[in-house]
Each structure stands twice: as C-alpha cells, then as structure tokens.
Amino acid sequence: MLATAGKSGLKSQGTISSAKQLRVDQKKFGSRSIRRSVRSGSIKLKQTYEHLLENGDIGAASRVVPSSRARPPYLDIRLLQAKRQQAEMRRNQREEDLRENHPLFDTPLLIVPRESRFRKICRAIVDARYDARLRDPVTGNERKVHYKSFHNFLGLVTYMDWVMIMVTTLSCLSMMFETPTYRVMENFVLQIAEYGFVIFMSLELALKILADGLFFTPKAYLKDAAAVLDVFIYIVSLTFLCWMPVRVPPGSAAQMLMILRCVRPLRIFTLVPHMRKVVYELCRGFKEILLVSTLLILLMFVFASYGVQLYGGRLARCNDPTITRREDCVGVFMRRVFVTKMKLRPGPNETFPSMLVPRVWANPKRFNFDNIGDALLTLFEVLSFKGWLDVRDVLIKALGPVHALYIHVYIFLGCMIGLTLFVGVVIANYSENKGTALLTVDQRRWCDLKKRLKIAQPLHLPPRPNKRKVRAFAYDVTQNLIFKRVIAFVVLINSALLAVTWSRYSPYTEYLALTSALLTLVFVVEVLLKTIAFTPRGYWQSRRNRYDLLVTIAGCIWIFMHFILKNDLSYFVGFMVVILRFFTITGKHTTLKMLMLTVGVSVCKSFFIIFGMFLLVFFYALAGTIVFGNVKYGEGIGRRANFNSPIHSVAMLFRIVTGEDWNKIMHDCMVAPPxxxxADNYWETDCGNFTASLAYFCTFYVIITYIVLNLLVAIIMENFSLFYSNEEDALLSYADIRNFQNTWNIVDVHQKGVIPVRKVKIILRLLKGRLECDTHKERLLFKYMCYELERLHNGEDVTFHDVINMLSYRTVDIRKSLQMEELLAREEFEFLIEEEVAKQTIRTWLEGCLKKIRANSSKQQTSLIAGLRKTNEQAVDMEKLDKEKSETETQQTVANVGRTEITESASQPVMTSISSFDSQTKRSSTKGPFKRTGLQSVALPRPESPERKKSYLQPTLSDPHPALNKKTQSVGKVGPRTVQSSHNNCAPRPQPALHDVRAWWGARAATTTLTAAAVAHPHQD
Structure with missing residues (x-):
C-alpha cells in the first residue's frame, strides 16, 4: 500500500532521506544540476510512487495497458531538462557556426558590425532593467526590502519600455481631447503630443533594430508578432503626421487612416508582458472557439433560412392602421403624436395632436426576414436576449400565436445551449492554455493551499497581560465570543436604521439619528476597552482596528454636527457613517473575512484582464468618436448617450457591455439619407454608416461580452475554488492555519510580522496538529527546516509567510503536488540543504573531537607541571628552614676541602635523584598504557642531606628565562630517550616531557655547582 498525504505531523522520510541516486554523464548533458533521479516527493512520505499515473492516479501496475501505449512507470523530468539544455546548446553551436562561416550573419541591417561598441551600447540601453533583487555591494547577498511587490512591479519591463508606456499613455490622453469640433489637424497642442509620440517611437525602433536586427538575426525585431503591431502603429502615426489631412470625407481613406490611428492604445499590450501573455493564452486556443462559433453560425443559418422562407415579406405593414392591403397603402393620413407611452384621453372639447404623414408599406423598424443577411442579424440580436420580445409580438400579431414557437425554440437551442457551450469553451480553453485544467487533483490542492497561505495574515493580537489585572480583565472581555457577537448585533441594528429615508422633513429621522448616536457610544466603549487591553500601539497594529477607530471618530464628529446643525448635511454625514460602519461586519467573522480577502485577491489577479478590457473599450471609443460622432439622435442615441467625445463614447460602451439596448444604438448608427x-466632412454630417455600425457593434459585443467578461468569470471562479473546496480535502485546513497564526502571535510579541531566525526553533517546537514536528524523533528534519530559513535571507529576519510556506512544502508530497518547474527548483533546493546540513554536522562533530583532544593534552601537561611545582615548593620551604645551617656548613667545607671535592659532593645527590626519577618513570610505563593520573603520582625523591637539597631546589619551573650560557647548557645534557616497545598498542608515552624535565634538572644542578664554587673561591680566576 502506498503512503498518502494524511493529517499526521511532519516526518523525516521522503525526498531527502530516501532519494535514489542517478548517475548522469555531466559532460554529455552539460549540466551540473542533474544529480539524482526523480525523487519520491517531500520529506513527509516514506515510499516512492512507482505506479503514479500522469493524472495523479495510483495503481497503474494493476491495470492492463496495451503494449502499444505502454508508458514508463515515471517520467524522468531531470532527463527532460537535460535534453532541453542539450537542444539549447546545439542551437547556440549552430549560431556560432553561422557566425564563423557567414560574415554578415547577426549583422543588423547588414551594416552594423557584430561586435562593435556602438551595437553594445544600443543593446545595453535596450536591455537596461531595474533589478528587483537588490544585493549588498560588499557581500553580494540579496538584501531584504520592504514592499517587495512594488519592486517586482518596477522590474516588470525594461527602462525603455517604461518610458514608452508613459509616452503612449500621454499620447492617448491627448487623443481623449479630440472631438469632431476639436480636431488634431487644427490644434497646435495636440500636434505637439503627436510629434512627441512619433519621435520617441522612432528612437525606440532605431535602438532595438540596431541592437538586435530587423529580419535575419537570431533576435530579429520582427520575429515577435507584437513587434509587427508596433511597426504598424508607427507607420500609421508617421503617415498621419506627414499627411495631416484638412478635409476628411465620410468613408474616405483619410477617415480610415484616422480610425487606424486609434489602434495606438493597444500598444500597451505589446509593452506589458502579462497583458501579452493573456492575449497569447486566448489566441492559442482560438481553434476551439472558432469551432463553437461555427456551430452557432450554422444553427443561426438554419433558423434564418427557415425564417426567410416562412416570414419573408409577410411582416411588412402599412403605417396607417386602417389599411390592410399593400395596394391601398398610398396617399397621406393624419397621425396622432404622443409625447409619452401612457394611454391618455383628451379632455372635453379637446383632441389629440396630429400631423399629416404619407402612408408607407414597410417592415418593422429594427428587423425583418426578407433576406438571409437581415435574418442572421435579427437572430444574432436575439442571441443576446435583446429585442426577442419585439420579434415574438410582431410574429403573433402578423401571423398568429403558433409562430411564437419559432422564436422560443431558437432561444432554447441557441441561447441556453449554444451560447452556454460557447462560454464554457472560452473558460475551458483559457484554463487549459494557462495550465489549470491540466492539473491533477493534488496539484490543484497545492495551488489552493498557496492561495490560502497568501491571503493568510498574522493575527496582530497582543498576548494577554497577565501581570496587569485591569488590562487582563479588559482583554478577556474583548476576546470573549459573547462580546464579539453583541458588537456584531449592534452593527446590524445600526445598519437597519437606513431602512427609512433620513430627511429633516420626516418625523422619524430625529429618533433614528438619536438611536444611531447612542449606538456610536457603544462603539466608543469598544474602542476604549480594546485600547486598554492591547495598549495603543498594539491596537494600531491591526488594520481592522484602524478602520474601526476611524469610523468611530467620524461617528463622534457626526454627533456634534447633528446636534448643532440638524440640516441635510448632518443627515447625509450620518447615514454615510452608518454605511461605513456596516463594512466592519466582514472583519468580525472568519468566513466573511476570508471571503473578502478572496475578493481582493481576485481583483488583483484580474487587474491585467480588466486593464486590457479598458484598453479595448478606449480603442472602440476613439474610433466611435470619428465614425459616429455627429450621428442623428434616435431611440438609442440621445443627449446623454452619444459618441460626441471619447469620454461620452466610453460611457456609452460601458452601457453596451452590460447589454443595455445595444441593438437600438446599432440601428440608430445605421441611419442613412433621406x-x-x-456633408463633405465627417464632422459636418449627421448620417451613420451601415457597414461600419454592423462591424463595430457586433465585434465589440462578441469580444467584450462573450470573451473578455467570461475570462474574468474564469479567473474569479479559479480564485474562489479554494473557498468552495471541502475542508477535509484541503492539504492544510483553516484550523491548521489558525494554529500557526496563534503560535506565531506568541513569538512575535511586537506584531511586526517578522522575527529573528533564531526564534523559528521556538515556533517549530510549539506547533501542534498537522504542522507538528517532534524535535526528538525527527532531528534531521528539524535541522533541514532551520537551515532552510537561515539560508532564505542569509540569516536575516524571516516573515510570517516565509515560515508557513516552508512548512507547507514539508507537509505535502512534492512529487505529486508540484508542477515540473517548481518541482525541479524545490528538489535542487532540498538537495543543497541536505548537503549543507551534512557538511555542518560533520564539521560540528570534528570540532567536538578536536576540543576533546585538546582538553586531554592540556590535562596531561597540567598534571605533570603541577606535580613538579608541588615538589619544588615543598623543597623550597625546607630550604628556608635550613638556610642558616646550610650556609655555615658550606663555608666550613670550602675552607677545608678543595674545589674538586665540592664539585663531586654537590653533583652526586642531583644525579642520583634524576636517575631515581627516570627509573621510576620507566617502571610505571612498562605496566600498561599511559594514564592521566600517572603523572600526578610522579615525584622526585626527597634528598637525604641539606647539601643535596641546596644543589637543585633554587630554580623553579615558573622561571621562563633561566640565565644559562652555552657552556652551562652543555653540562646538563643527558642521554637519549628510552625507545618504547611497539608490541603493546597503547597511547603515546610522555617521554618528551620526561626528557625535558631530566635535561632541565641536570642543567640546574650544574648551575648550582658552579655557583657554589664561585662563592667559595671568588678570586681564583
């Protein structure tokens, strides 16, 4: 049975402890990173997954697989990485061969030399980029910076691209001021912006082409499809700047050039990599979208053909309700005029206002089935659920209720099935191209876990002040569940006061305001209690507490305003404070808080999609201003909804995004003579354009409503999947994350969100549940985790997310949960950690051994010297007692005996003592190995006479510089050391120390003898 990821604590087996070695020829693959085969996963698991399928299923060995489709038990991703590196090496080698064999290869425009200094300068300017990973100039290590997301944002593109983004943005802002009456051709300020954009873009293209080449170079500028769009925008802008037409007739080439000039905002797509990636992911699966679109078009064609055959020419009616035949629909008649759709009756002696109009036999205003084109357009409008009721009513009135079945069947098949299929394909296609749809269950769980950890934050809750009774009581009150529910209930009551309009003319407003003021005092008491419990600094650490404080201060200000002014302004401020107070309810419940955080993360991840949609809307707005800027007002276009300026056009298009009567606006823009x-210029006529209106509104509605908005839905669904996921299936539950937050809060006393690396061990020891790590049973795992965090920021402080992310890697099977790139990086990182921890362990063991050896040797030397010093001190004490008697005897001896006798009598006891000491040491050494306590028992034999004592007890071992000349030293030399037998394998003998002691005593005895002789015969020389 295979081990699976359960709820148990961290274990030390897995990737590092049970890794299998793979010997790869590094010269063959050209990579030092290929050191092992695919590892089993994380440290958590014990066994390898030899029967792991591609989709994450287990048990492949028990299934019968055809031999033609047999797959290896696992996919060696290390080998794939090596093959990719090998292919890259071959490609580089081919480029080098081409450079050697073809002199003009990699030569921009065939004139710039390959290794010229000018080209290097151009390439340095083009590739200059902000380095988000700031490094220390001394050590070279990466420095920890605040607001890392902002630094990553600055390093998103190169400096040149940042400049062009700013220039393009300013140019687009200048285009927003262009209207049919305020044209760039006649305004000098707008022309300056146009010249500036063309000049900057000319410099950009020149630098990039000179650096990388235009066509036939390895990094040619036009190899990228985005560069083709840049060149197109540049050519259009340059042509318009050189031409600058004064007369622009409707539908002319000049008007087409102005419309193409509106593509300029789309250049932001080519400058920002993330937006370009969204477009690539969408266009990469355009084949599936095209297939579904073809299916819908075929469905529309079938129904349109049926409608043409059944309803063609049968829906036309005379505008005079009294005429039923086409032959009679001639002449004029009096038509009543209504200013409202309300059915009103004239008063006494009054009639309806009427006017004389000609009779016309015509189709309904916005649709018909006379030809296949009009029928398809009608069904396309019905597909968006706009105008289908008008079609149904006309069919019922003209042909009978049975024909209403036609439009209902089309709504069911085309809208509820076909359109839903289109939306599903768009979402699935985006997910597949992004890689989300191809993930296994474990990989999706890992992605959900990373999202959960990203939105998780420290609690910012100070510890309980046990030493302060008042603060401890306030702390217990504010953290009580009943207190929190009471405050939430008060917030709901305060919000319920908005159910009635607040106005000074209402009799209930005064009571509502008074109730809101009393509830505000309750919130003031809550703030005071939390401030006492947490201290002002601790209270300010939480963003939710800051928001509560600001709303409470605003409520107090409103109370003074209300009782002083009592006007509409005070009531307005009052209900605004109540509305702001209502948002605090989301932070008082864990689920609501996680939901709001998920919404925030979804908005952040959808930023580039939303910004890309705005760029598309802005492009259509600029084009609509040129084509439909002065279109005659109709049913959909009016004083507040028109294309008179880019600002009004943007508002109109956002209305179309919601699907609000977009078909009526389209038909109003199709107005034609009579x-x-x-007129001769587009800004003088009020006519529309049928073809332009059809292409403009249909493409905009399909791209924005059916594609972009569905992409936004896909991203939101992807981000909310973690919120809808089952708690039991999650790799780390909210309870586990909450446990880590509480543990972190214990260590991070000051609620800064960062702690020193040395305190991580405390957190690891305090964790319980799924994240628990037994430091006694799993010492190796504990070392791995500690060293990983030390290596993360080079020993600096670690953040909340650093620690919990490290723990998350240790709680999953990385072989099953991580994707290939992340898996390779993680395995390499864990391998380095394993090596470093092993080196550190060996280094620590060796240092301990060296310390023991040095301690043993120091003890040996100390015991020998201490024994000698003790004997010497005892002899010195005896010498002091017999000093007077020794001096008297010495003087008598010198007077009666010659120099030779003094020398023999003085040297004999000294040599006897040394010989005795040497023989004793030899006897002790032959008994066995050398012991530390053996030296302590060694002592010199006690002298038998004062003469012998005096001859060798004057100097001590503490004398570092005995006054000896070469002649004196030669007297005290002794024989060579006794060679120890090698048959007994024992520890080293202290022979060097004994030899030094013997030589020293011999030298001191000779010195004493010569000194005594000099004293006895001071005048013999």
Missing part, C-alpha cells in the same frame, strides 16, 4: 443630412 433620414439624415450628408
């Missing part, structure tokens, strides 16, 4: 007035 219902409008044509």
């Amino acid at each position: 219902y409008c007035t044509p």
Whole structure:
C-alpha cells in the first residue's frame, strides 16, 4: 500500500532521506544540476510512487495497458531538462557556426558590425532593467526590502519600455481631447503630443533594430508578432503626421487612416508582458472557439433560412392602421403624436395632436426576414436576449400565436445551449492554455493551499497581560465570543436604521439619528476597552482596528454636527457613517473575512484582464468618436448617450457591455439619407454608416461580452475554488492555519510580522496538529527546516509567510503536488540543504573531537607541571628552614676541602635523584598504557642531606628565562630517550616531557655547582 498525504505531523522520510541516486554523464548533458533521479516527493512520505499515473492516479501496475501505449512507470523530468539544455546548446553551436562561416550573419541591417561598441551600447540601453533583487555591494547577498511587490512591479519591463508606456499613455490622453469640433489637424497642442509620440517611437525602433536586427538575426525585431503591431502603429502615426489631412470625407481613406490611428492604445499590450501573455493564452486556443462559433453560425443559418422562407415579406405593414392591403397603402393620413407611452384621453372639447404623414408599406423598424443577411442579424440580436420580445409580438400579431414557437425554440437551442457551450469553451480553453485544467487533483490542492497561505495574515493580537489585572480583565472581555457577537448585533441594528429615508422633513429621522448616536457610544466603549487591553500601539497594529477607530471618530464628529446643525448635511454625514460602519461586519467573522480577502485577491489577479478590457473599450471609443460622432439622435442615441467625445463614447460602451439596448444604438448608427443630412466632412454630417455600425457593434459585443467578461468569470471562479473546496480535502485546513497564526502571535510579541531566525526553533517546537514536528524523533528534519530559513535571507529576519510556506512544502508530497518547474527548483533546493546540513554536522562533530583532544593534552601537561611545582615548593620551604645551617656548613667545607671535592659532593645527590626519577618513570610505563593520573603520582625523591637539597631546589619551573650560557647548557645534557616497545598498542608515552624535565634538572644542578664554587673561591680566576 502506498503512503498518502494524511493529517499526521511532519516526518523525516521522503525526498531527502530516501532519494535514489542517478548517475548522469555531466559532460554529455552539460549540466551540473542533474544529480539524482526523480525523487519520491517531500520529506513527509516514506515510499516512492512507482505506479503514479500522469493524472495523479495510483495503481497503474494493476491495470492492463496495451503494449502499444505502454508508458514508463515515471517520467524522468531531470532527463527532460537535460535534453532541453542539450537542444539549447546545439542551437547556440549552430549560431556560432553561422557566425564563423557567414560574415554578415547577426549583422543588423547588414551594416552594423557584430561586435562593435556602438551595437553594445544600443543593446545595453535596450536591455537596461531595474533589478528587483537588490544585493549588498560588499557581500553580494540579496538584501531584504520592504514592499517587495512594488519592486517586482518596477522590474516588470525594461527602462525603455517604461518610458514608452508613459509616452503612449500621454499620447492617448491627448487623443481623449479630440472631438469632431476639436480636431488634431487644427490644434497646435495636440500636434505637439503627436510629434512627441512619433519621435520617441522612432528612437525606440532605431535602438532595438540596431541592437538586435530587423529580419535575419537570431533576435530579429520582427520575429515577435507584437513587434509587427508596433511597426504598424508607427507607420500609421508617421503617415498621419506627414499627411495631416484638412478635409476628411465620410468613408474616405483619410477617415480610415484616422480610425487606424486609434489602434495606438493597444500598444500597451505589446509593452506589458502579462497583458501579452493573456492575449497569447486566448489566441492559442482560438481553434476551439472558432469551432463553437461555427456551430452557432450554422444553427443561426438554419433558423434564418427557415425564417426567410416562412416570414419573408409577410411582416411588412402599412403605417396607417386602417389599411390592410399593400395596394391601398398610398396617399397621406393624419397621425396622432404622443409625447409619452401612457394611454391618455383628451379632455372635453379637446383632441389629440396630429400631423399629416404619407402612408408607407414597410417592415418593422429594427428587423425583418426578407433576406438571409437581415435574418442572421435579427437572430444574432436575439442571441443576446435583446429585442426577442419585439420579434415574438410582431410574429403573433402578423401571423398568429403558433409562430411564437419559432422564436422560443431558437432561444432554447441557441441561447441556453449554444451560447452556454460557447462560454464554457472560452473558460475551458483559457484554463487549459494557462495550465489549470491540466492539473491533477493534488496539484490543484497545492495551488489552493498557496492561495490560502497568501491571503493568510498574522493575527496582530497582543498576548494577554497577565501581570496587569485591569488590562487582563479588559482583554478577556474583548476576546470573549459573547462580546464579539453583541458588537456584531449592534452593527446590524445600526445598519437597519437606513431602512427609512433620513430627511429633516420626516418625523422619524430625529429618533433614528438619536438611536444611531447612542449606538456610536457603544462603539466608543469598544474602542476604549480594546485600547486598554492591547495598549495603543498594539491596537494600531491591526488594520481592522484602524478602520474601526476611524469610523468611530467620524461617528463622534457626526454627533456634534447633528446636534448643532440638524440640516441635510448632518443627515447625509450620518447615514454615510452608518454605511461605513456596516463594512466592519466582514472583519468580525472568519468566513466573511476570508471571503473578502478572496475578493481582493481576485481583483488583483484580474487587474491585467480588466486593464486590457479598458484598453479595448478606449480603442472602440476613439474610433466611435470619428465614425459616429455627429450621428442623428434616435431611440438609442440621445443627449446623454452619444459618441460626441471619447469620454461620452466610453460611457456609452460601458452601457453596451452590460447589454443595455445595444441593438437600438446599432440601428440608430445605421441611419442613412433621406433620414439624415450628408456633408463633405465627417464632422459636418449627421448620417451613420451601415457597414461600419454592423462591424463595430457586433465585434465589440462578441469580444467584450462573450470573451473578455467570461475570462474574468474564469479567473474569479479559479480564485474562489479554494473557498468552495471541502475542508477535509484541503492539504492544510483553516484550523491548521489558525494554529500557526496563534503560535506565531506568541513569538512575535511586537506584531511586526517578522522575527529573528533564531526564534523559528521556538515556533517549530510549539506547533501542534498537522504542522507538528517532534524535535526528538525527527532531528534531521528539524535541522533541514532551520537551515532552510537561515539560508532564505542569509540569516536575516524571516516573515510570517516565509515560515508557513516552508512548512507547507514539508507537509505535502512534492512529487505529486508540484508542477515540473517548481518541482525541479524545490528538489535542487532540498538537495543543497541536505548537503549543507551534512557538511555542518560533520564539521560540528570534528570540532567536538578536536576540543576533546585538546582538553586531554592540556590535562596531561597540567598534571605533570603541577606535580613538579608541588615538589619544588615543598623543597623550597625546607630550604628556608635550613638556610642558616646550610650556609655555615658550606663555608666550613670550602675552607677545608678543595674545589674538586665540592664539585663531586654537590653533583652526586642531583644525579642520583634524576636517575631515581627516570627509573621510576620507566617502571610505571612498562605496566600498561599511559594514564592521566600517572603523572600526578610522579615525584622526585626527597634528598637525604641539606647539601643535596641546596644543589637543585633554587630554580623553579615558573622561571621562563633561566640565565644559562652555552657552556652551562652543555653540562646538563643527558642521554637519549628510552625507545618504547611497539608490541603493546597503547597511547603515546610522555617521554618528551620526561626528557625535558631530566635535561632541565641536570642543567640546574650544574648551575648550582658552579655557583657554589664561585662563592667559595671568588678570586681564583
């Protein structure tokens, strides 16, 4: 049975402890990173997954697989990485061969030399980029910076791209001021912005082409499809700047050039990599979207053909309700005029206002089935659920209720099935191209876990002040569940006061305001209690507490305003404070808090999609201003909804995004003579354009509503999947994350969000549950985790997310949960940790051994010297007692005996003592190995006479510089050391020390003899 990821604590087996070695020829693959085979996973698990399928299923060995489709038991991703590196090496080798054999290869424009200094300068300017990983100039290590996301944002693109983003943005802002009456051709300020954009883009293209080449170079500029769009925008802008037409007739080439000029905002897509990635992911699966679109078009064609055959020419009616035949629909009649759709009756002696109009036999205003084109357009409008009721009513009125079945069947098949299929394909296609749809169950759980950990934050809750009774009581009150529920209930009551309009003319407003003021005092008491319990500094650490404090201060200000002013302004401020107070309810419940954090993360991840949608809307707005800027007002276009300026166009298009009567606006923009007035310039006519209106509104509605908005839905669903996921299936539950937050809060006393690395061990020892690590049973795992965090920021402080991310890697099977790139990086990182921890362990063991050896040797030397010093001190004490008697005897001896006798009598006891000491040492050494206590028992024999004592007890071992000349030293030399037998394998003998002691005593005895002789015969020389 295979081990699976359960709820148990961290274990020390897995990737590091049970890794299998793979010997790869590094010269063959050209990579030092290929050191092992695919490892079993994380430290948590004990066994390898030899029967792991590609989709994460287990038990492949028990299934019968055809031999033609047999797959290896595992996929060696290390080998794949080596093959990729090998292919990259071959590609580089081919480029080098081409450079050697073809002189003009990699030569921009065939004139710039390959290794010229000018080209290097251009390439340095083009590739200059902000380094988000700031490094210490001395050590070279990466420095820890605040607001890391902002630094990563600055390093998103190169400096040149940042400059062009700013220039393009300013140019687009200048285009927003262009209207049919305020044109760039006649305004000098707008022309300056146009010249500036063209100049900057000319410099950019020149530098990039000179650095990388245009066509036939390894990094040619036009190899990228985005560069083709840049060149197109540049050519259009340069042509318009050189031409600058004064007359622009509707539908002319000049107007088309102005429309193409509106593509300029889309250049932001090519400059920002993340937005370009979204477009690539969308276009990469355009084949599936095209297939579903073809299916819908075929469905529409079938229904349109049926409608043409059944309803073609049968929906037309005379505008005079009294005429039913086409032959009679001639002449004029009086038509009533209504200013409202309300059915009103004239008063006495009054009639409806009427006007004389000609009779016309015509189709309904916005649709018909006379030809296949009009039928398809009608069904496309019905597909968006707009205008289908009008179609149904006309069919019922003209042909009978049975024909309403036609439009209902089309709504069911086309809208509820076909359109839903289109939306599903768009979402699935985006997920597959992004890689989300191809993930296994474990990989999705890992992605959900990373999202959970990303939105998890420290509690910012100070510890309980046990030494302060008042603060401890306030702390217990504020952290009590009943207190929290009471405050939440008070917030709901305060919000319920908005159910009635607050106005000074209402009799209930005064009572509502008074109730809100009393509830505000309750919130003031809550703030005071928390401030006492947490201290002002601890209270300010939490963002939710800051928001509560600001809303409470605003409520107190409103109370003074209300009782002083009592006007509409005070009521307005009052209900605004109540609305702001209502948002605090989300932070008082864990689930609501996680939901709001998920919404925030979804908005952040959807930023580039939303910004890309805005760029598309802005492009359509600029084009709509040029084409439909002066279109005659109609049913959909009016004083507040028109294309008179880019700002109004943006508002109109956002209205179309929601699907609000977009078909009516489209038909109003199709107005043609005789219902409008044509002119020579587009800013003078109020006519529309049928073809332009059809292409403009249909493409905008399909791209924005059916594609971009569904991509936004896909991203939101992906981010909310962790919120909908089952708690039992999660790799780390909210309870485990909460446990870590509480443990972190114990160590991080000051709630800074960072702690020193040395305190991580405390957190690891305090953790319980799924994240628990037994430091006694799993010492190796504990070392791995500690060293990983030390290596993360080079020994500096670690953050909340650093620690919990490290623990998350240790709680999953990385072989099953991580994707290939992340798995390779993680395995390499763990391998380095394993090596470093092993080296550190060996180094620590060796240092301990050296310390023991040095301690033993120091004890040996100390015991020998201490014994000698003790004997010497005893002899010196005896010498002091017999000093007077020794001096008298010495003087008598010198007077009666010659120099030779003094010398023999003085040297004999000294040599006897040394010989005795040497023989005793030899006897002790032959008994066995050398012991530390043996030296302590060694002592010199006690002298038998004062003469012998005096001859060798004057100097001591503490004398570092005995006054000896070469002649004196030669007298005290002794024979060579006794060679120890090698048959007994024992520890080293202290022979060097004994030899030194013997030589020293011999030298001191000779010195004493010569000194005594000099004293006895001071004048013999």
